[in-house]
Amino acid sequence: MVTGASGQLGKCFQKLAAREVEIDWLFMDSSEIDITSTKDLRDFFKSKRIDYCINCAAYTNVEKAESEQEKAFDINAEAVKNLAVICKKNHSVLIHFSTDYVFDGTSKIPYSEKDLTNPINVYGASKLQGENYIRDILTDYFIFRTSWLYSEFGHNFFKTILIKAEEKATLNITIAQTGTPTNANHLAQLVLMLIKEKNTNFGLYHFSNSGETTWYGFANEILKVSGNLKNVQLNKDNSYKTIAARPAYSVLDKTKLLEAFKTRLEPWEDAVRELYKSGIQN
Numbered sequence: 001m002v003t004g005a006s007g008q009l010g011k012c013f014q015k016l017a018a019r020e021v022e023i024d025w026l027f028m029d030s031s032e033i034d035i036t037s038t039k040d041l042r043d044f045f046k047s048k049r050i051d052y053c054i055n056c057a058a059y060t061n062v063e064k065a066e067s068e069q070e071k072a073f074d075i076n077a078e079a080v081k082n083l084a085v086i087c088k089k090n091h092s093v094l095i096h097f098s099t100d101y102v103f104d105g106t107s108k109i110p111y112s113e114k115d116l117t118n119p120i121n122v123y124g125a126s127k128l129q130g131e132n133y134i135r136d137i138l139t140d141y142f143i144f145r146t147s148w149l150y151s152e153f154g155h156n157f158f159k160t161i162l163i164k165a166e167e168k169a170t171l172n173i174t175i176a177q178t179g180t181p182t183n184a185n186h187l188a189q190l191v192l193m194l195i196k197e198k199n200t201n202f203g204l205y206h207f208s209n210s211g212e213t214t215w216y217g218f219a220n221e222i223l224k225v226s227g228n229l230k231n232v233q234l235n236k237d238n239s240y241k242t243i244a245a246r247p248a249y250s251v252l253d254k255t256k257l258l259e260a261f262k263t264r265l266e267p268w269e270d271a272v273r274e275l276y277k278s279g280i281q282n
């Protein structure tokens with residue numbers, strides 16, 4: 001079962017599912033299951049046996065969350081608690097996604113799962129609360145904290161830069177944050193691998209592509225791989241204002257994941273190139 005199935009990550013799972021036909025997938029978008037509705041969840045779990053609940057539903061508007069605190073916590077925390085309770089009752093493994101924004105960004109080295117969390121915006125606080133509920137209620141769960149997700153689906157920085165490159169001669173992109181862009185397809189592929197091998201190394205993990213950059217560096221790479229660098233003047237911006245505070249540094253240390261799952265992480269630059277070459281133009 002995949003909740004929030006029409007979101008960016010949900011659609012990456014839908015893409016994978018098309019060729020993983022031996023798995024009985026159930027994709028539920030927000031009109032079919034509202035994760036804040038205990039009734040929706042109860043009715044659904046009553047009618048089906050769910051081995052894995054992949055929760056792609058989330059309140060993800062970081063800026064708006066500052067003025068919609070209650071809604072953000074309802075979806076990212078209270079609904080996640082309901083999901084955890086129902087998964088426990090039905091012996092379903094919960095696979096959930098969280099964020100690098102649980103950290104305050106004061107570190108100078110990548111954050112590990114053991115590092116102290118200290119969110120500096122409402123979105124980060126709501127996601128952390130959701131994580132804590134899962135860790136309190138369940139043993140059979142995977143939580144993947146990830147960062148700067150992009151893909152061919154939904155609204156994301158990768159697609160925005162490609163569109164802006166067509167429209168504008170100059171782009172000013174912030175250098176105020178350092179993190180790691182993550183191809184959402186790679187995250188979905190890892191989850192699929194764990195499901196297929198019935199992996200039981202449950203717990204909290206950090207997942208992103210490897211390396212680090214700024215949003216300016218990310219934009220530069222997108223323009224480079226798409227052949228747009230010669231058409232667009234890309235400037236470093238140090239005065240970009242946001243409503244929500246952002247961690248200045250939020251690179252995730254993936255050592256635990258690499259050791260537990262014997263996998264490899266593609267460098268973020270290669271991942272950007274791979275997505276562009278896969279056919280997405282804008």
Ligand SMILES: NC(=O)c1ccc[n+]([C@@H]2O[C@H](COP(=O)([O-])OP(=O)(O)OC[C@H]3O[C@@H](n4cnc5c(N)ncnc54)[C@H](OP(=O)(O)O)[C@@H]3O)[C@@H](O)[C@H]2O)c1
Pocket residue numbers: 003004005006007008009010029030031033034035036055056057058059060075079097098099100127145146147148149150154155
């Ligand atoms: N995007 C990033 O850069 C990023 C970075 C770090 C972590 N994450 C985490 O990664 C996960 C996937 O993010 P994403 O980029 O795929 O987000 P997304 O594109 O915004 O998708 C979120 C989905 O959740 C659905 N949703 C919202 N409220 C719901 C509710 N009450 N019940 C059911 N569905 C609901 C939305 O449906 P409607 O549109 O119909 O409301 C949307 O389809 C999230 O947990 C997010 O916090 C994302």
